[in-house]
Amino acid sequence: MKEQENEGKMKAYKPKVNQHSKDKQLEDFRENPQDQYMTTDQGVRVNHTDDHLKAGPRGPLLMEDFHFREKMTHFDHESIPERVVHARGSGAHGYFQAYDDSMKEFTKAKFLTEPNTRTPVFVRFSTVVGSKGSADTVRDVRGFATKFYTEEGNYDLVGNNIPVFFIQDANKFADLVHAIKPDPDNEMPQASAAHDTFWDFASLMPEINHMIMWVLSDRAIPRSFRMMDGFGVHTFRFINEAGKARFIKFHWRSKLGSHSLVWDEAQKLAGKDPDWLRRDLWEAIEMGDFPEFELSVQIVEEEDEFKFDFDLLDATKIIPEELVPLRPIGKMVLNRNPDNFFAETEQVAFHPGNLVPGIDVTNDPLLQGRLFSYIDTQLNRFNSANFGEVPINRPVTTVHNHQGAGFMRQTINKGKANYWPNSIGGGCPMMAPENQGAYVHYMEKVSGHKIRARSESFNDHYTQATLFWNSMTEPEKNHIVKAAHFELGKVMSKEIRQRMVGHFSKVSMDFAQRVAEGVGVEVPQNFNQESTGNYEADDASKKMKNGKSVKETKFVSMEKDKVRTAKSRMVGILIEDGYDYCELMQVKQALKEAGANAKLISKFHGMIKSSTGEELETDKSHITTGSIMYDAIYIPDGAKSIEAMIKEGDALHFINEAFKHGKAIATSGEGIALFEKADIPGVDFANKTSGKVKSDKGVVTAGNDAEAREFATKFIDAIKEHRHWDREEKMMVPA
CATH class of the missing domain: 2.40.180.10 (Catalase core domain)
Known part of the structure; x- marks a missing residue:
């Protein structure tokens, strides 16, 4: 209700575009290559850019070729150092x-x-x-x-x-x-x-433990x-x-x-x-x-x-x-x-x-x-x-200051005064009062001795890591444990693995034991790792002594705080010649109405003919895509189409892999035989000639006499769940 109320408020206001729109400002720096001749940086038009200026067609290059020198100089210097972090x-x-x-x-x-x-x-x-x-x-x-x-x-x-x-x-x-x-x-x-x-x-820095729990969770992928x-x-x-x-x-x-x-x-x-x-x-x-x-x-x-x-x-x-x-x-x-x-x-x-x-x-x-x-x-x-x-x-506001010169300077400052205070420039740019939008730092009283230390109030490195673990659903906990198996499994030093599991034992003994089992170490008894920081007792830690806390919070769990929607989800539709055109178009329309996007996939990219003669062009071929690029998979009915896919290893792998990853998968009629060939567990293989629609843990099947709208609705409901983690216990499907 609150979300709808907020959306309503936004619609009630008529948006005002900033007077100095950022889009308008950026237009001043854009070029449109479609309506311009190529020029040098000096605006001189170029009539040939494929060959160097030479002394004869096989002669030496001439340094007077200013176009080449400018072009190559730009190329040689067009890279800047990448960010130390956040480079990609x-x-x-x-x-x-x-x-x-x-x-x-x-x-x-x-x-x-x-x-x-x-x-x-x-x-x-x-x-x-x-x-x-x-x-x-x-x-x-x-x-x-x-x-x-x-x-x-x-x-x-x-x-x-x-x-x-x-x-x-x-x-x-x-x-x-x-x-x-x-x-x-x-x-x-x-x-x-x-x-x-x-x-x-990490094993020597206990303060890292809360962050480690988040990084090992699904939030990190x-x-x-x-x-x-x-x-x-x-x-x-x-x-x-x-x-x-x-x-x-x-x-x-x-x-x-x-x-x-x-x-x-x-x-x-x-x-x-x-x-x-x-x-x-x-x-x-x-x-x-x-x-x-x-x-x-x-x-x-x-x-x-x-x-x-x-x-x-x-x-x-x-x-x-x-x-x-x-x-x-x-x-x-x-x-x-x-x-x-x-x-x-x-x-x-x-x-x-x-x-x-x-x-x-x-x-x-x-x-x-x-x-x-x-x-x-x-x-x-x-x-x-x-x-x-x-x-x-560049900001959309006008910039006035006395910064000048240096590499990349683009502003052309006028006048003689490049200092403040001045009278030559009329005292401009002058200081702005706070009521005219000047930035004034918050007036905070600060006192203390010079010291390299942290407040004792910072010296709790496990409580919120435990809070995070306790707040997870069981599937989320399993993923954290498996992530720890991978990460620590790559660590050569057994001592480091042992030390890290020791920290985990102070987060949760259950967590530590599950991790230790997969990385070849024992959970240490009475583990104690001193913090490397220098913590000093102060008033803050005294005031916080009886502070409020919680043992769990649903808001750190993606599953407990999940938004259920099919909007913008990508659905892969597997077809070959002989698919059921009528059913396919009804399901595609229902997906579109739900805000999902569908892509047609076949063995080879090209035109695919339906059982009744209609043709559709596929978007992807098996070799250029995979189930990992879709949120859900749908296989329409059609005896000839299904018969072809039963013989295609890529199609079977597509279905197996999507099932293994907990995604919604759906088919009808003859397509149920394809699920049978793919060894998808829990499917009623006798359902293909009935008028029923069944949905079990994100696997949606319908008989060839079933109503397409009901089938599409249950498929969309399964897509809204994003993943069906309750399927993980059946992950014996090869993929």
Whole structure:
């Protein structure tokens, strides 16, 4: 009801386009190659670009060929250093719009409080560990960074798809990244934490345990960037017009829900289509299935800072939603792909210190370090402080300051005064008062001794890891255990494996025993690993002594908090000559009405004729696709078509693999014989001549006399479940 109410509020407002639209601004930097002659960078038209200027057709090259020199110089220098982390990414343009003005009570940030304004955004999704050439589907955290081009300046919400982080203090960030990156001696493995150096580091850093649980879970292998939640990770502040501050946590919730791949799919997709997630995002936007995310916040009053049994400034902790519910603010829609990957997705530069009035940082020691790190890494990538003038990074507001010169400078500053104060330039640009939109930092009283230490309130490294484990369904727990078997199974050092299982024993003895069984170690007795951090007793830990907590929270479980929808799901339809055209078209129409997309697949790409003579062109052939690229599988009736597929190993594998991965699979009439040949368990093989429709754990079958609409409805209901984990006990099907 709340979601429908918010949607209604948005529709009631007539959106106002920003006066300086980001799209309009970017148009100034775009070219249309279809209506222009090729020119040099100086605008001189070129009439030949295939051959060098030579002294005769077989003679030496001439250095006076300015076109060649310019062309080759650009090519030689067109790469910039890739990001140290988040190197592999995919981006999209869109807009954000607040539902209403209710956030005015908490923040003066206009883009969060003005429902008549659509704020342009650019979002970059990414993997963290791998290089630009790594695969999309590796087990990893995913970056979720959003640049809001607001009327008050650019605001960057730099988050991840996991709400907590590996470490508490940014001083450990270099060690973390060095440990998780490929080994320095042999540069292996790529885009993977499954090696000794990372788990050695993890086993010596108890603060990492909560994050490890999330990374071993299905959150680390998302089905799609579109089906992935995002989090600001840190605790920030909202400040309202009266100057009152509150602590807040940012949440992005996918309107399609948060869904995952299974590990077998993730590994196969890395070979079959390493661009799987970026391709999925691009194609969805091209088809008009625009990804939508709801922005919400958790708000904590300043006087309640210490009412929990964890520290709000500790980035390895969440605030359970049972204690502080989410408050929806507005919706983001991604509706346009970039025109140029390098100019936009690669050159976009985020920084958590890009703030607007009404939003401020806190003393989170990880966030404080990021405020330096992000600006520093952009200086390394761009070799200039002027990266903010690159079109994708330029704000929609007018920029006035005395920054000048340096590489990549694009602004042409007029006048003599490039300092402040001045009288020669009329005192311009002058200082803006706070009531005219100037940014003023929150006035917080700070005192303390210089010390390299953390508050004792940060020294609980197991409670929330246990909370996460306790909150999972049994299938989700099984996946975490199997992920640990894979990750630690790649670790050569038995000592490291033993130490890590010791940490798991303090999270859950059941979890530790299940992991130990698969990695060849025993669960150590009375395990105790000292924290490497220097923790000091202080007032914060005393105040938190009897703080609130919960033992479980459904909101960290993708299964317990699942969004059931068939919208934008991809359905693979297997056919050969002789398929039932009438049934196929009725099911396809029902899928379309439910918002799902269907692709026709056959042994060879081309025209396929139905049993009644109609022809359809297939979208894919067996060799170019696989069940791992679809959310559900459907095989229409048709004796000749089914007879052909019974003899095709690829078709049988397609069905087996989809069943093994818990996906909805459906067929009717003669197609039931195909399920029998594929050894799909639990199917009533005598049902093919009846008028009944049966659905069991996502396997939908119908007799050839059954009503197509009922069959399609039950199939769509099965698709909405995403996965049928209750089928895992029957995973003896070969695939």
